[in-house]
Structure formats: C-alpha cells, structure tokens
Amino acid sequence: MQAWWQHFAAFWSACAEAVIAPLCDALAFLVPIDAFQEFDFLQRALLGMVLIAPLCSTVGIQVVNFRLAFFAEAIGHSAFTGLAVGVLLSLFPVFEGMNPLPAMLFFGVAVALSITAYRRSSDLSSDVVIGVFQSAVIALGLFIISYLLENRVVRAGAVNFDTFLFGNVVTISNSELLALLLFSIAAMVVQGFAYNRLMVIGLNADMARTMGIRVAIYEYCYAALLAAIVMFAIKAIGVLLITAMLVIPAASARNFARSACSVFWWGLLVALSSTIGGLIVSERFATATGSTTILVAVVWFVVSNVVVRLRNLTASSR
Amino acid sequence: MGSQAAITLENVSVRQQGVRILESVTTQIPARQVTAIIGPNGGGKTTLLRAILRLIPFSGSISFTEPNARIGYVPQRLEFDRGAPITVRDFLVMPRQRVPLWFGVSRQRRERAVEFLRQVRAEHLLMRPLGKLSGGELQRVQLAQALQEEPSIVLLDEPVSGVDVAGEQLFCELLEQVSQVRRLTMIMVTHDLAVVSRYASHVICINRRVQREGHPREVVTADSLATIYGATGLDRADAATFAEGDRR
Numbered sequence: 001m002q003a004w005w006q007h008f009a010a011f012w013s014a015c016a017e018a019v020i021a022p023l024c025d026a027l028a029f030l031v032p033i034d035a036f037q038e039f040d041f042l043q044r045a046l047l048g049m050v051l052i053a054p055l056c057s058t059v060g061i062q063v064v065n066f067r068l069a070f071f072a073e074a075i076g077h078s079a080f081t082g083l084a085v086g087v088l089l090s091l092f093p094v095f096e097g098m099n100p101l102p103a104m105l106f107f108g109v110a111v112a113l114s115i116t117a118y119r120r121s122s123d124l125s126s127d128v129v130i131g132v133f134q135s136a137v138i139a140l141g142l143f144i145i146s147y148l149l150e151n152r153v154v155r156a157g158a159v160n161f162d163t164f165l166f167g168n169v170v171t172i173s174n175s176e177l178l179a180l181l182l183f184s185i186a187a188m189v190v191q192g193f194a195y196n197r198l199m200v201i202g203l204n205a206d207m208a209r210t211m212g213i214r215v216a217i218y219e220y221c222y223a224a225l226l227a228a229i230v231m232f233a234i235k236a237i238g239v240l241l242i243t244a245m246l247v248i249p250a251a252s253a254r255n256f257a258r259s260a261c262s263v264f265w266w267g268l269l270v271a272l273s274s275t276i277g278g279l280i281v282s283e284r285f286a287t288a289t290g291s292t293t294i295l296v297a298v299v300w301f302v303v304s305n306v307v308v309r310l311r312n313l314t315a316s317s318r
Numbered sequence: 319m320g321s322q323a324a325i326t327l328e329n330v331s332v333r334q335q336g337v338r339i340l341e342s343v344t345t346q347i348p349a350r351q352v353t354a355i356i357g358p359n360g361g362g363k364t365t366l367l368r369a370i371l372r373l374i375p376f377s378g379s380i381s382f383t384e385p386n387a388r389i390g391y392v393p394q395r396l397e398f399d400r401g402a403p404i405t406v407r408d409f410l411v412m413p414r415q416r417v418p419l420w421f422g423v424s425r426q427r428r429e430r431a432v433e434f435l436r437q438v439r440a441e442h443l444l445m446r447p448l449g450k451l452s453g454g455e456l457q458r459v460q461l462a463q464a465l466q467e468e469p470s471i472v473l474l475d476e477p478v479s480g481v482d483v484a485g486e487q488l489f490c491e492l493l494e495q496v497s498q499v500r501r502l503t504m505i506m507v508t509h510d511l512a513v514v515s516r517y518a519s520h521v522i523c524i525n526r527r528v529q530r531e532g533h534p535r536e537v538v539t540a541d542s543l544a545t546i547y548g549a550t551g552l553d554r555a556d557a558a559t560f561a562e563g564d565r566r
Contacts, residue, residue, distance in 0.1 A: 259404075
C-alpha cells in the first residue's frame, strides 16, 4: 500500500510536468544556444537559476545591510544535518524513497527560528549564539551520518554528498522546480510586504517598535524566509558557496547603487546574469555550475569596486 | 510643577538580570516643555526612556494624560552599513510607504519628506546617502523622521552626543523652535549640561532613583551635581562652571 505522501508525490509530479515543461520551453527560446534547445535538463537548470537569482539577491541585500552573513552561513550548514535527518527518515518504510528537500527545509527553518528565539532572549552576542548553534547542528549531522555509515545502516554512496556540497542544478527535477516556483512567488509577496519594514528594523529595532512595527514577528518571518531560500538554493549552488550567492550580488549592488530602489534592481541584474552566465559557461567548459556562477558574480563585484573607486576619485577632485 | 503633566510615573522599577536599574521612580513630565533627564553613567537614564516607550518590562505605572498619545523617538544611533545605498529620502519614506522601495517613491511621499526636512532645515539632504551625513545632520534627519509621526511627545536619547559644537547649537535651536511651534512635550536624555542649562525647562536627575527635579536654575546647583556625579567622576569645577553659567 502506498503511503499518503507517495500519492501526493505522484499528484505533484503530474502538476509539475504540466506547469514546468512549457516554462522551460519558453525560457530556452530566449537562450539561443544549441545545447539549451536540445537538452531538457539544461532547460530545467536554466529555469531553476532564473528562479533562485531574485530570491538570493533580495534576501541578500538585507543580509549585507544588516551583517547577517554568519547567520546565513549557519543556516547553510544546517542543511547538512537536514539531509542526514532526511536519510534517517527514509529508513522508515513510510518515508522510503522520499526526497530529502522537505526534511532539509523543515530542519533549516527550525534552526533559523531557534537561533532567532535564543538571540532575542539571551544577552550573549549574536556571533556567539550563531557559532554555538552552527557547531551543535553540524556535530549532530556528522553523528547521524557516521552512525548510519559505520553501522552499515545505509550503504556508502547511498547519499550523494557531492551534489549537496557543490550543488548540481542540472539534476533538478520538474517536481523540485514546481516547489521552487511556488515558493518564489510566495517569498516575493512576503518581501513585497515586509521589505520596507525590515529595513526600518535593521536600522533601529526600538525606533521600529515605537512606529508600531511588530519587530518580533518580522524577525521570525525573515529568519524562516532566509532559511527556506538557502535550502532551495543549495541544490543549485551547494553548501560551500551558498553564502557567496547571497552576499556577492548584494555587495556588488551596494557598490553600484545610489538608493534603496536601485540597489534592488542592481542586485537582480547581477544575480540573474551570474546564474545564467554561470550556467552557460559551466555547460561550455564542463565545470561545476555553482562555483562558475559565483566566479561570474565575483567579476561583477570587482567591476563594482572599480566603479566605487572612480566615483570616489571624481568626488574628491571636485 | 506649574504646568499640567503629560506623563505620570509612579513607583517605576526596572530590574534586569537581577540588577536593579531603576527603583521606585515617581515623577511627572510636564506637558509642552523640554524635560532633560540627566545623571551619571549607569544611573538609568536611557532605561527610564525605554520604560516610557514600553520597550522593556517594568513594575509600577506610567500613564499618559492624553489618551493614545502619539510618540516620536530619536534613538542615540542607527545600526547600519555606512556605505549602504540608503538615501535620506528612503529613510523618511520606508516606514510609511506600503509599496516596497524597489518600485520607487511616490510623489506624495517625496513631498511629505521634503516638508519635514524643511522643518529641521535639512531639505538639501534629501538625496544624500544616510551613511555620509555628519552627526548633526543625522540627528536632524532623525528628528524629521520622528516628527513625521505627528507626535505630541518626542523622546530623544543623547541627541547631541558625537555632534560638533555648531551642529549641537543648530539642533538645540531646532528642538526649541519645534517644541514651541508644535507645542510638543520633549524628553531628552543628555550628558551635556550646557544644553540642559540653555534649552531645558525641567530637569530630572536620575541615579537609580529620582535625586532632584525641577527647573534647572533651582535644582541643578554645583553642590547637587557634585553629589549626583561626584562618585562617578564629574569634576566639581565642571559642576560649578555649569551652575555659574546657568545663573548668568
């Protein structure tokens, strides 16, 4: 007898086929490169990158403005434990063969909310709280995985850590893309509603409170949103470079932009061009997509620094 | 106290991590006047401000004479990346505009921001990055932000710390002018006794408890300042200079 989630997975897969295939075709039409016309997996990868870019660039602006890179890094590392929990769950007959993404997602969000709750109630500095949680979470992941492998509960190679560590967007499935698409829409709606208020909270939480902004609710929502984005983006970018994908487009945008409006569009431009460019270059030279994407973003960052220097020189010569 | 009270505090105590920061503070903040809260470091000045804003838990009662009084708050500092591309316009608009800033700023919001900047003589700063403002300019912009709330009470936490002399004088003149024109109740935590003597009409000296309160001329004397600050380092000569300056 099939478990409830297997019925749901079959339904989800059918919906994904109906929604994602036309989107991939349309997107491939915009990239006049033979391989992207020919191979479905490249079209799916392209759609995945196009969806991930605005998520990362928008949340990244807040990460950069309010110095949350360490927090994002900790959430990224919690994905490892989320994966271990997913593998552990898959040993139970009811979850056999289940995609580890939901487990990673729930675990990442739980860690983000826990860090936020503890940080709010403790007088320890944020760095210390995040450091403790990150270490504990990684240790738990290693404990689970080592137990499963050493005791031969799962066979070596049953878990693909390479995909997880370095990212492999070309293996993204239609079902994952549908989840990413729906999540992207929801996340951008949340950002549209919360963006301005999050900026105020980042500037001074007390000032925000006196303006009637419910700071705690926004902080928890932001932590959960950031964690969910990180978990979705790990498939494409990998744990090792996920923080770079959040920070580099936003940092480049910070250098190019002159207002809170233009920083968003610059971030989007840098993130989209880096992900699409990274995918094209990685297809051409058979390199890892995640690292290639980050290298393209780094080029943007270098250019943005040159722009800042030139701008400062011009200003000082006046 | 001559005028009506805007805020009444009765037996307000604050304890944080087992340490008593404020103990049975009972006082009244006069309406439509500038009240300065002074006292030594660690004496509980900012804690009192945060209690009035209901940002921290406290025992006792804090009541406002005007029901649903609107409060403006000018914090001591903003925490942000000084190179962040946030303009003064963005700063003034972001709490009130529902549409995210990435879609730009509506003309109506922009005009309102200019209007409030004009009131603090800072309309020329509209498109300047927030991180490039001097201490005095930033304080004026923050005052404009607070005034946008159309408050009847404005609380300022160390508004002139880190501000140069000219900036301090301009800011205090603005406070006086805004307070009179808008008939606002202003509460200002400060270390600057010159500012207190020149601009405040009521002073509350806090060191865990209310030590003294009243008009600066009557309450803040060399002896009382030396008593309040003495153990924490205010030079007796400074206190005497302040008291002397005030008498002039």
